[in-house]
Amino acid sequence: MKNTAAAPDYLNANYGIWSWLLTTDHKRIAILYLISVTFFFFLGGFFAVLLRLELLTPAGDLVQADTYNRLFTMHGVVMVFFFLIPVIPAVLGNFLVPLMIGARDLAFPKINLASWYIYTVGGLVTFWAILNGGVDTGWTFYTPFSTTFSNTYVIATGLGIFITGFSSIFTGLNFIVTIHRLRAPGLTWFRLPLFIWAHYATSLVMILGTPVITITIVLVALERAFHIGIFDPALGGDPLLFQHLFWFYSHPAVYIMVLPAMGVVSELVAAFARKRIFGYEFVAYASIAIAVLGFLVWGHHMFVSGQSVYAATVFSVLSMFVAIPSAVKVFNWTATLYRGSISYQTPLLYALGFIGLFTIGGLTGLVVATLGVDVHVHDTYFVVAHFHYIMVGGTIMAYLGGLHYWWPKMTGKLYPEFWAKLSAMIIFIGFNLTFFPQFVLGYLGMPRRYHAYPEEFQVLHVLSSAGASILGVGYLIPMVYFAWSMRYGKRCEPNPWGAVGLEWEAASPPPPHNFDQIPVVSGGPYDYADKRNRGG
Amino acid sequence: MASTSHPVLAHQFESLEQQRASTSLGMWVFLVTEIMFFGGLFTVYIVYRPLYGEAFAAASHHLDIGLGGINTAVLILSSFTMAMAVRSAQLGRRGPLAVFLVLTMLLGLTFLGIKGVEYRHKFEEHLIPGSDFRFTGVDPRHAQLFFSLYFAMTGMHALHMIIGVGVLGWLLVLTRRGRISAEQYDVVECTGLYWHFVDIVWIFLFPLLYLIGRH
Amino acid sequence: MSVHVVPVKTYALILAILLSLTMITVRVAFMDLGVLNNIAALTIAVIKMVLVILYFMHLRHSSRLTWLVVAAGFVWLGILISLTMNDYVSRGWLGVPGK
Numbered sequence: 001m002k003n004t005a006a007a008p009d010y011l012n013a014n015y016g017i018w019s020w021l022l023t024t025d026h027k028r029i030a031i032l033y034l035i036s037v038t039f040f041f042f043l044g045g046f047f048a049v050l051l052r053l054e055l056l057t058p059a060g061d062l063v064q065a066d067t068y069n070r071l072f073t074m075h076g077v078v079m080v081f082f083f084l085i086p087v088i089p090a091v092l093g094n095f096l097v098p099l100m101i102g103a104r105d106l107a108f109p110k111i112n113l114a115s116w117y118i119y120t121v122g123g124l125v126t127f128w129a130i131l132n133g134g135v136d137t138g139w140t141f142y143t144p145f146s147t148t149f150s151n152t153y154v155i156a157t158g159l160g161i162f163i164t165g166f167s168s169i170f171t172g173l174n175f176i177v178t179i180h181r182l183r184a185p186g187l188t189w190f191r192l193p194l195f196i197w198a199h200y201a202t203s204l205v206m207i208l209g210t211p212v213i214t215i216t217i218v219l220v221a222l223e224r225a226f227h228i229g230i231f232d233p234a235l236g237g238d239p240l241l242f243q244h245l246f247w248f249y250s251h252p253a254v255y256i257m258v259l260p261a262m263g264v265v266s267e268l269v270a271a272f273a274r275k276r277i278f279g280y281e282f283v284a285y286a287s288i289a290i291a292v293l294g295f296l297v298w299g300h301h302m303f304v305s306g307q308s309v310y311a312a313t314v315f316s317v318l319s320m321f322v323a324i325p326s327a328v329k330v331f332n333w334t335a336t337l338y339r340g341s342i343s344y345q346t347p348l349l350y351a352l353g354f355i356g357l358f359t360i361g362g363l364t365g366l367v368v369a370t371l372g373v374d375v376h377v378h379d380t381y382f383v384v385a386h387f388h389y390i391m392v393g394g395t396i397m398a399y400l401g402g403l404h405y406w407w408p409k410m411t412g413k414l415y416p417e418f419w420a421k422l423s424a425m426i427i428f429i430g431f432n433l434t435f436f437p438q439f440v441l442g443y444l445g446m447p448r449r450y451h452a453y454p455e456e457f458q459v460l461h462v463l464s465s466a467g468a469s470i471l472g473v474g475y476l477i478p479m480v481y482f483a484w485s486m487r488y489g490k491r492c493e494p495n496p497w498g499a500v501g502l503e504w505e506a507a508s509p510p511p512p513h514n515f516d517q518i519p520v521v522s523g524g525p526y527d528y529a530d531k532r533n534r535g536g
Numbered sequence: 537m538a539s540t541s542h543p544v545l546a547h548q549f550e551s552l553e554q555q556r557a558s559t560s561l562g563m564w565v566f567l568v569t570e571i572m573f574f575g576g577l578f579t580v581y582i583v584y585r586p587l588y589g590e591a592f593a594a595a596s597h598h599l600d601i602g603l604g605g606i607n608t609a610v611l612i613l614s615s616f617t618m619a620m621a622v623r624s625a626q627l628g629r630r631g632p633l634a635v636f637l638v639l640t641m642l643l644g645l646t647f648l649g650i651k652g653v654e655y656r657h658k659f660e661e662h663l664i665p666g667s668d669f670r671f672t673g674v675d676p677r678h679a680q681l682f683f684s685l686y687f688a689m690t691g692m693h694a695l696h697m698i699i700g701v702g703v704l705g706w707l708l709v710l711t712r713r714g715r716i717s718a719e720q721y722d723v724v725e726c727t728g729l730y731w732h733f734v735d736i737v738w739i740f741l742f743p744l745l746y747l748i749g750r751h
Numbered sequence: 752m753s754v755h756v757v758p759v760k761t762y763a764l765i766l767a768i769l770l771s772l773t774m775i776t777v778r779v780a781f782m783d784l785g786v787l788n789n790i791a792a793l794t795i796a797v798i799k800m801v802l803v804i805l806y807f808m809h810l811r812h813s814s815r816l817t818w819l820v821v822a823a824g825f826v827w828l829g830i831l832i833s834l835t836m837n838d839y840v841s842r843g844w845l846g847v848p849g850k
Binding site: 103207212214215 | 546547548549550554557558561562565566568569570572573574575576577579580583584587588665666667677678680681684685687688692
């Protein structure tokens, strides 16, 4: 019998739109982000659909080259800046970081709310630019095309990204201070869940990298608006300097996308193997190592742009090193699963998908990091496949896994397991059908960012587009059942998975203040061996 | 003057000390982002100066060392008054706090005024990059590059100064309302950190922009 | 809570040093020291910066974590500058046409 006099949870503690738009509760802000981020995901996905439709036929018949340039640019801009970079930190991170460390909120709740507004305003500015025709420079905005020759809304789009960058900075700042200062008594660094380590490392990257792209966008805008020449060869400027500044952020940015995903995977593997993560300290250190090493490799995006061969060689060697901590994590997850008490629930399916697909993405990363090989595959579909394996096969899979795992915590409801498993399968199949052919295409010489291609590539493109439609279906189904579950889903207990973690000790959904009493921590993370935690 | 209100402890913190330490850490982390932000501009400078040393030197000679030097002294003095303001807040002395805040604001506005004068001179001398740029010395193309950097760097710096002066004004209001005390002066400390940072940026801008090849 | 209050004399001394260093840096700029001109200007600027950070910004009496944060900022700026310059100074080293 339900206790109708139960204490309010964060969802029903206050009613009305203003209680949401003026909230400082990290859990509500996470939900606000969930809504915005999902909108941008489908916007970016919409552009992908058009791209793949055009690529069904060798001729450029659905759209003109100019339009195609805008499509892939907007797909990249929206997906990178408005979906992949914020998604896990802003949705899962915001919701879980305070809960996992036994705090009542983040260190700066108002800054947290501000970061959502900033993100949304930046997104709307970019959306406005899109509605007016968008940009055609590629999401990489290379000069001098972006500064001098493009006739599209470069400054407006840049402004949107500029604004949203502050959202990233504020989130990172909040997480760093929160994790340093607001941990519950007894919660030492090496008792923290790996999700926290991952978000801490991500925050370091957000803080140290984002400001550089911020100033770079300013310089591009100044050059474009006032015809001053910082990157203008006519004035002795170097277009390559733009690339150095751009990639100084944009390479670490991919670690902003993948580190939180790895944090999610660590939690899922531990929970569904009912085991402490093998080599916990190594995984923690690996997160920091990835964050640091990730800043030393950006020149591998510029192997054929004109930087010195010496510098290219240095960047190639450094890029090899950054693979090591990622590999350590993959080994450790695998070792955790070995002889674990495995339960094949939906979140674990996504985690397993991540491990396999991220490994492929990572290994092909080594291929493109090899200077001699990259000279041939740069700007081909090989690179496109490589980064989609990591960003879609990695980050999005981990995000979905985490969303499923913590959905009962966030909503107090269970999603339908059959449909969840089915969509996980559809997504896995659709993903591989979409992107594996692209490795072959790239290797055979199909350039990226081209809307027309030689006949012999058509079969592979058709396979890829077919896969994309399956993938799209796979993404739509969870939208439906998650929404359904809010109203009709089965009510669940606080810890439906029997998992170990401070977030599971709070109610599902948690009250606004998270814990009636701040917990005191005496044990390590993932203490599944402790009898009290068995058979939850 | 309003009586001092009690320190406010936000609900996510367990103690005022935790709140103060967190706020301070947050401000330092924010300053790191500012280091990287200005760092991008300094990187551009460091790339181009060795490549176009002569043009940069010739262009730099058009900057007024006198005004630049005075501005440097003005900012250093303002850092002193800002540090004194923080100290007054630490000791709960609201009278001196207000005085030092006003002095810092006045010095900041002096800096901005002198900067404005310098910018006007550049406008009159046709040294603002763009279609109206006219440089009679050697290598006008790269001289224009120097001036692009000059305006980008000092402009970004001036923007930060303007924000700083605004924040100081707000601090003055808080002081008059009695919201600053020896137990809680986090906002003053954070503003001080910001102000000193902006001063440090100028400490580098001055020699790098004004003192090239002056011998 | 014990927070260190810096004496006025210390602040005044730092102010005097900063202003003196400013005058020195201008004087030195007008002397022909060849390559040492740049080194001198940067060294003086760094000394001024260190004084402001240690005394005006109270880093001297701050936690180790704060020191680490400041150090990290400079290290990362160093990475940005040095790895970018690594490209520019090495152009033409390996005899590959155009690079």
